[in-house]
Amino acid sequence: MRAVTTTAPGLSTLDGVTVGRSSISWVGGTTGDLVYRGFDIRALVPGVPYESIVHLLLEGDPPPDDPPREVVAALEAARPLPAEIAAAADAVPAEVPPLDALRTLLSLLGDGSYPYPPTREQGYRLIARLPVLLARHVRRAAGRPPVDPLPGLSHAANYLRMLRGDPAPPARVRALEAYLDLLADHGMNASTFALRVAISTETDLVSAATAALGTLKGPLHGGAPSRVSAMLDAIAEPAAAEAWIRARLARREVLYGFGHRAYKTEDPRAVVLHALARDVADPRRLALAEEVERTALRLLRQAHPTARLYANVEYYGAVLLEGVGLPPELFTPTFAVARTAGWTAHALEQAGANRLIRPEVEYVGPPSGRAWPRPRAPA
């Protein structure tokens, strides 16, 4: 047998292993940067339409116009659901939580019409339909009829309108669009990696995106922002922050919204989201969040002097999405809506130079040669 040179259980930078090359986005974990195809996200957000970010991530360059006519037309054409898919979607039990429902609804799109290799056109369908399916489920769970997508509205505006039933105020649409832009891709995170492992077997885009969505759900990845809102609710007012956080740290429980596997400095997305939250958040809620952040960082740094901890994307993402008017159970599904652009870009990149991702593992179980304790049934 061949000698194994490196064991990398978490496959992180610290393990000294990369899983390959990508030209889609760069996460500068020590410098606090996030770059899409050479564009610093602070040069894009706010103000570049999500449809242009989709074009940038999928094609590698900015589109010829903002928003790009071609992407807008592709998304508009794809939004209306086929009747059979709508009927099947409406049979998912209404009480299934939105993210679990979204995983099933996304899978339902895969009816054989997404053959390998993935294409941009398949990606547009995925990106277009995820918010439609999500909004439909959320409204049905609330006993409300579905709201059809409206041609002429942006992706962000359509999403809010399909959830609410009426057009959202422009400030909320702008804030949501900035959130979608900022969350559209983020290097080789766990959900994107799961998608690339799936695509590497030459499976279809829907199967791979469903794998990604189920991976995003975990609280160590995208599943925690609703817990930020719950924490702010529990603390309720700035003066209560210190006692609440001290008690939690004393019980050795996690403070959600702080720290990130990749960033050892400020998460640039959190910085932008914090600034943008001022346009939509309730001022008292924002003041509470800022006091909780200050207190949490002070106490965390006392408790872990060597750890480099900052508010992460989920912290001010939660504050901003509250201001947009979304309930906490829609935070992670909205993260997924944003990330479909990045997932599609990574699926295209993986399929463009594919190699099966089948890792090696060290077997540490009992050596071969154990004997079954009873006679086997005759063949």
Place this chain on the structure above:
Amino acid sequence: MRAVTTTAPGLSTLDGVTVGRSSISWVGGTTGDLVYRGFDIRALVPGVPYESIVHLLLEGDPPPDDPPREVVAALEAARPLPAEIAAAADAVPAEVPPLDALRTLLSLLGDGSYPYPPTREQGYRLIARLPVLLARHVRRAAGRPPVDPLPGLSHAANYLRMLRGDPAPPARVRALEAYLDLLADHGMNASTFALRVAISTETDLVSAATAALGTLKGPLHGGAPSRVSAMLDAIAEPAAAEAWIRARLARREVLYGFGHRAYKTEDPRAVVLHALARDVADPRRLALAEEVERTALRLLRQAHPTARLYANVEYYGAVLLEGVGLPPELFTPTFAVARTAGWTAHALEQAGANRLIRPEVEYVGPPSGRAWPRPRAPA
């Protein structure tokens, strides 16, 4: 920034990287071995009940009895579907191919009732219900009413009965059970790795198993065996094998059923499946498969003198499952039914000593600093 020591795009042995340790199964790629928890599969198959393999993989040791009363009872209790899930399953369009449908049906089980961390009890539910959901969809697609699971029948016998509507001949049940035993786990393959990436975010077992199923679907992993049947159909008789294979190789097309990323010698599963196929396969079909194997290996070795190519698990798996009476579109779904045991074991192992699997990637896109070509919309 830290120097990167190893780049491992496929994460295979050749790259000199392992992704960690596991005590579940050992794949001896150069020796032609497959070992579950210290038991050579040839010491288990045929004759050890699938329920005992489930116990072995999940618990680490053989059960106190064959089949184990506890596992049998847990599976029997879990097989009947809740009415809401059955109704939602029946809304999946009947023409969706079985494997795509199974991904959606599996996801549908995740209604919030599989909280992290995964448990054996959750695994039993998953293992029990996958064949029930699959058989229900297949029969509905054929315009037939569902057949309820029958207490007192083994997992293998129940699966065939729910598909057929009547009890299967004992030889077919035995052959299917041997197939389920042999395919129950296989080291750190792509679907299992996708599942462990998902679980590492602390997502739920259903999300992770859905990721695995979508990954298994790819023809470079579990999606190819139906193509073996199609190839045998196309060749039709032994005398036509050489011309057909020569033409295919001349077009540089893949011959499905030969070669494996892990095995550089005979796949032990293929050897056992070949022997067992004699009990159930049509003798003329088996003779055709054997002649095609001999011819393919001779021509492949002429074309690639250094490659170590052998018939793989999909080759004689297809011949055996044909003999069991399953149509080709059910081969990969049946593989998934078998693998739920291994997936559950790996989910339990990952969660037992979890670390987020978030790999590093080398960014090779344009350097940061590009300027968006147009003014951004005012915030």
